[in-house]
């Protein structure tokens with residue numbers, strides 16, 4: 001130890017020692033920093049960092065040595081062999097590289113310490129080779145103990161330096177590791193120098209290929225500083241780039257971890273490069289290490305655990321092929337009862353990015369929307385759209401031995417129930433009808449609600465009896481017609497059914513529905529509450545109906561209508577007190593057409609409005625010219641009440657004819673009061689307000705006739721002829737007539753019996769105190785020209 005200190009204090013120039021120490025510190029700082037870079041990277045990048053670190057470290061050690069040698073005064077002129085000096089540099093770089101490789105090969109402390117010790121060995125190898133390059137007129141005698149100590153110091157401190165460096169890549173540890181590595185090099189050098197004893201020998205000297213210590217040291221110092229400076233700069237740039245990269249990674253991780261979607265990125269071989277937790281969670285891959293693994297391995301593992309049931313090889317091969325072809329693929333998979341939409345988007349270089357979205361709720365909403373678009377909200381039955389689809393499907397499947405029938409259903413007089421009892425009752429009734437229809441069919445059949453009170457059934461039946469459709473239809477009629485108990489009301493409703501059959505009646509939905517509709521129309525015409533199959537003639541009837549409609553429009557223009565009058569007599573006085581105006585159609589080709597054959601069509605088409613207007617004007621005009629001031633009764637259709645001009649039309653008819661308002665009676669049926677009651681009552685009050693009389697026609701045939709009497713102060717009740725015709729034969733009819741006439745008397749309302757055909761009926765009506773009578777007994781409806789005759793010939797039947 002004393003020898004080492006003596007060498008340091010007496011044989012070295014301190015200024016150069018400080019320079020050597022500075023170079024050594026810088027070289028150590030750069031070497032530690034590059035060591036950190038090498039540790040933070042992998043593969044080829046790591047190899048580059050190791051190479052650079054070895055070069056910098058080796059050069060640093062080498063430069064330190066030769067600057068320190070400049071500080072050494074051996075007492076004689078010295079030179080350095082170029083070849084051995086160069087060899088010492090190669091030793092320094094190579095052995096430092098080996099030490100670094102060892103230290104970076106494992107995370108174990110012992111291996112890292114070994115790597116550090118090898119680096120210390122490299123320092124020693126360089127030093128003693130460098131000393132061998134020294135050319136002096138003397139030879140060196142080495143002190144073995146001190147040589148050994150120098151090697152131990154170098155290796156020990158270098159090992160410690162790496163152990164500190166790997167603890168953490170922060171300034172404190174970096175400075176500590178740098179200090180330890182500096183100590184390793186410096187302690188080794190000066191200890192080794194202490195082992196030297198020079199024995200003068202004038203025969204020894206330079207071989208002429210040596211460089212002077214001053215020149216070598218200067219060049220070494222400059223080169224070392226330049227190299228170290230550049231390396232330090234490279235390391236700093238790298239550190240900054242790494243730091244930015246790290247920040248970006250943190251941002252990326254934050255974004256990935258907070259995404260509602262799952263995401264994973266694969267290279268061209270299907271290796272997982274990146275993924276977020278949501279991906280692992282959605283695909284049931286939590287708890288397994290996914291980073292850097294091949295998707296194929298992951299899927300095989302999942303399959304082995306029973307968590308994936310596909311063919312991993314086939315699946316991965318197809319995904320890779322699609323990515324290579326540059327195709328974007330979307331598919332929906334099911335995991336843990338959830339639906340996941342997966343989109344594979346190809347990347348440059350053959351890899352792909354996969355996004356995973358949980359679409360379970362979205363799918364449920366879509367299904368709900370689709371269900372709503374194809375089902376009726378009230379009954380949850382298929383609507384018209386779905387019905388057509390199912391009919392089309394059934395038609396595609398139908399074979400020769402199958403039977404396919406389309407049944408169109410219409411509830412009889414549903415509107416009356418809906419209007420009189422309110423929509424909630426109507427809705428409940430429709431729901432109950434739907435339920436009953438469901439009970440009538442099999443799982444092969446479809447029941448649909450086409451709208452309002454229209455339903456339809458497709459009966460699909462393989463190898464069944466031809467009568468199966470008829471059986472179904474009559475079962476439906478029976479079932480639907482059974483009484484209902486809804487919101488405290490006892491209701492009865494009938495159903496009419498039209499049936500078409502495939503393929504005989506048609507091969508497409510439109511044809512079949514049209515024909516079932518025609519048959520339905522016939523069922524209604526035939527009294528409702530029944531079913532009818534389509535027959536060829538029905539087409540012709542429909543055609544005739546269409547022609548009638550066209551004719552009806554033209555008839556108004558051509559003036560083919562005529563008003564007939566039927567007298568209404570006062571029972572007590574036995575005189576005509578009014579005439580009912582009844583329209584007739586004097587068709588140019590078909591002769592006289594009864595209103596029962598065209599009024600319903602006129603109402604359906606809206607033509608009743610201009611026609612009714614015309615009758616009103618004509619009746620007022622005719623009545624104004626009669627010789628006696630008797631009344632004139634005009635029928636108003638419910639459709640006319642929907643027309644906002646009704647009051648104005650009545651006023652116009654009166655003012656145009658000059659007929660006093662009190663002579664005009666307007667007859668309305670109960671169905672008028674069923675529709676939009678408030679507005680209807682206000683029109684009735686307005687009409688009555690200027691003196692027109694209002695009569696309630698066909699009394700007793702509706703749902704709640706009595707209640708209508710409370711809703712409006714009618715001037716007259718007309719007892720329906722269905723009661724009058726059975727007056728003499730049915731006690732209940734008699735009771736009804738008695739009740740109505742009694743009611744009229746007590747309310748001060750005139751009662752008119754319609755359809756009086758016999759003296760017996762007339763006598764009974766007189767006995768019951770009925771105010772007025774009308775019917776064939778007195779006269780059939782007659783042309784206007786016969787009115788005067790009817791006025792002067794009381795109770796005499798006029799031959800029609």
Ligand SMILES: Nc1nc2c(ncn2[C@@H]2O[C@H](COP(=O)(O)O[C@H]3[C@@H](O)[C@H](n4cnc5c(=O)[nH]c(N)nc54)O[C@@H]3COP(=O)(O)O)[C@@H](O)[C@H]2O)c(=O)[nH]1
Pocket residue numbers: 566580581582583594595596599612615635636637697698721754755756757774775776777781
């Ligand atoms: N909105 C309008 N409706 C009108 C108009 N003109 C007629 N009608 C309605 O058409 C239905 C059929 O009328 P019509 O064939 O004229 O039959 C009337 C009488 O002929 C018939 N009647 C009269 N007495 C008897 C009888 O003794 N026996 C018997 N079998 N039938 C008889 O009754 C019809 C009159 O009924 P009502 O109107 O209820 O008083 C009919 O509903 C007419 O209302 C019109 O211009 N507008």
